Amino acid sequence: MKRPLSVFFLTSEVLPVVKTGGLADVSAALPAALSEEFGDEIDIRIGTVGFKGVERLPGFRLLKTFITRTPAGAMTIRILEGRLSKGNVPVYAVDPEGMFNREELYGENGTEYPDNLERFSAWNHALLHLPAVVGFFPDILHANDWQTALSIPLLPHVIRPSLAVTPMKTLLSIHNLAFQGVYPLDQWHLTGLPSSYNRFDGLEYHGRLSLLKGGIQFADCITTVSPSYREEVLSEPGGFGLSGALRHRRESFYGLLNGIDAHEWNPETDQYLPIQFSRAKIGKKSALQKKLRQEWGLNSRAPKPLFGVVSRMTHQKGAGLLAEAIYSMGLEDDLREDWVILGSGDPSLEDLWERIQRIFPGRIRVKTGYDEPLAHRIIAASDFLVIPSVYEPCGLTQMYAMRYGTIPLVNPTGGLRDTVESEKTGFWFEELTIAGIKKGLKKARALYHDQEGFDSMRQRAMAVESSWKNRTREYENLYRTLLSSPHGTNTVP
Numbered sequence: 238m239k240r241p242l243s244v245f246f247l248t249s250e251v252l253p254v255v256k257t258g259g260l261a262d263v264s265a266a267l268p269a270a271l272s273e274e275f276g277d278e279i280d281i282r283i284g285t286v287g288f289k290g291v292e293r294l295p296g297f298r299l300l301k302t303f304i305t306r307t308p309a310g311a312m313t314i315r316i317l318e319g320r321l322s323k324g325n326v327p328v329y330a331v332d333p334e335g336m337f338n339r340e341e342l343y344g345e346n347g348t349e350y351p352d353n354l355e356r357f358s359a360w361n362h363a364l365l366h367l368p369a370v371v372g373f374f375p376d377i378l379h380a381n382d383w384q385t386a387l388s389i390p391l392l393p394h395v396i397r398p399s400l401a402v403t404p405m406k407t408l409l410s411i412h413n414l415a416f417q418g419v420y421p422l423d424q425w426h427l428t429g430l431p432s433s434y435n436r437f438d439g440l441e442y443h444g445r446l447s448l449l450k451g452g453i454q455f456a457d458c459i460t461t462v463s464p465s466y467r468e469e470v471l472s473e474p475g476g477f478g479l480s481g482a483l484r485h486r487r488e489s490f491y492g493l494l495n496g497i498d499a500h501e502w503n504p505e506t507d508q509y510l511p512i513q514f515s516r517a518k519i520g521k522k523s524a525l526q527k528k529l530r531q532e533w534g535l536n537s538r539a540p541k542p543l544f545g546v547v548s549r550m551t552h553q554k555g556a557g558l559l560a561e562a563i564y565s566m567g568l569e570d571d572l573r574e575d576w577v578i579l580g581s582g583d584p585s586l587e588d589l590w591e592r593i594q595r596i597f598p599g600r601i602r603v604k605t606g607y608d609e610p611l612a613h614r615i616i617a618a619s620d621f622l623v624i625p626s627v628y629e630p631c632g633l634t635q636m637y638a639m640r641y642g643t644i645p646l647v648n649p650t651g652g653l654r655d656t657v658e659s660e661k662t663g664f665w666f667e668e669l670t671i672a673g674i675k676k677g678l679k680k681a682r683a684l685y686h687d688q689e690g691f692d693s694m695r696q697r698a699m700a701v702e703s704s705w706k707n708r709t710r711e712y713e714n715l716y717r718t719l720l721s722s723p724h725g726t727n728t729v730p
């Protein structure tokens with residue numbers, strides 16, 4: 238047996254505590270898969286937020302309370318301990334004086350909470366104190382996105398190296414470069430970092446401070462969630478202003494493809510489905526679709542394909558462009574397919590979709606809001622799942638779709654390019670324009686009416702292996718490489 242290694246996995250989102258997007262899925266599935274695959278060789282534990290209602294989650298209980306200094310003053314920190322729903326991975330939900338006891342995690346009605354730097358910084362400080370409080374001495378601090386990036390430069394200032402058993406190595410995983418945690422410099426004091434970090438090779442970013450940049454500068458190594466996205470962010474516009482910082486760290490920057498939680502997203506056992514099915518019994522998928530159509534008032538007489546969308550309604554996800562493409566198809570030929578759309582996000586895009594629904598009654602049904610069971614049902618019951626993202630670091634829904642025999646139609650960017658094989662397990666839009674989307678939709682429509690071709694593409698899609706099980710080895714290798722490598726420059730001199 239290899240020497241056991243221990244990892245403290247920091248994330249602002251993890252199921253079942255709180256989810257706003259794919260980060261929550263990955264933060265649950267990757268540690269669970271690592272623990273399942275490597276057993277006692279990896280002791281991985283999750284540090285997350287003490288979000289509203291966490292104490293009422295099954296299995297969560299108050300573990301400890303401690304007082305610590307944060308940039309916002311001395312605070313009482315509660316640690317609630319629970320487990321991931323699958324496996325035995327400990328989850329520490331850290332609550333700095335109710336700062337995360339709010340309706341939402343980051344903001345409401347499209348506006349960020351004004352005290353986000355104060356909240357996330359206090360929480361990062363508390364997370365760094367947690368190992369000593371609970372008696373856990375990790376080898377590696379694995380931070381995710383801007384929300385926990387601050388922990389990396391903070392580490393040597395909060396945990397004095399002489400006190401640590403061995404100094405921790407640090408890894409930053411970037412799930413989306415567009416979100417960077419950028420704040421005005423006059424809030425610098427809230428980070429708790431010495432002002433020597435306020436420079437271009439520190440956290441300074443065009444006259445502001447960027448938490449994500451701080452993580453990129455000082456982490457021992459960096460990952461992002463697909464090989465193609467790694468390439469895209471090394472130049473602009475993909476790097477959202479940070480391509481230079483990433484190029485500087487190029488040698489320690491890896492693109493590791495995300496996987497899916499194969500227990501949570503399994504058509505044979507999915508608890509959210511009234512009818513379950515398998516590759517061998519794909520016929521049952523039609524019964525599931527029939528039920529969904531009936532419930533949603535989509536009672537087509539002639540056989541028609543059902544297109545699904547499950548997505549944040551944002552510019553990134555191509556939500557506006559898709560609505561326009563459907564509108565244009567509808568004007569041309571009165572829509573020869575049905576649509577079920579689930580999404581939430583930008584209020585103006587939500588409005589646009591509501592309007593499209595009113596223009597094509599009985600053909601398009603839109604539900605705005607967040608609904609996990611419905612997401613499963615739409616992905617399972619649709620014939621096609623449409624994902625016209627402008628950019629997509631990895632994307633999960635295309636992998637879920639394939640597992641359920643639902644053909645993904647994607648813009649081949651980032652992880653969508655790496656996971657969907659054009660004409661084999663899905664379709665790539667030739668270009669991300671109204672015309673390009675329409676062309677792709679028409680191809681899908683034609684495939685639907687070619688029973689043999691449709692069946693074989695579904696079979697191929699369902700055979701694609703995208704579970705985390707096969708992808709944990711890369712993380713394990715990276716953790717081990719990190720352990721055996723010397724420390725980088727993780728402080729400003």
Ligand code: ADP
Pocket residue numbers: 257258259260262547548549579580581606607608609612631632633634635
């Ligand atoms: P991102 O993280 O950029 O939003 P991903 O494809 O990586 O995109 O992950 C999105 C996750 O969020 C998937 O699990 C998807 O099913 C889920 N999801 C997106 N919108 C909704 C919604 N309105 N209701 C329920 N689940 C949703």
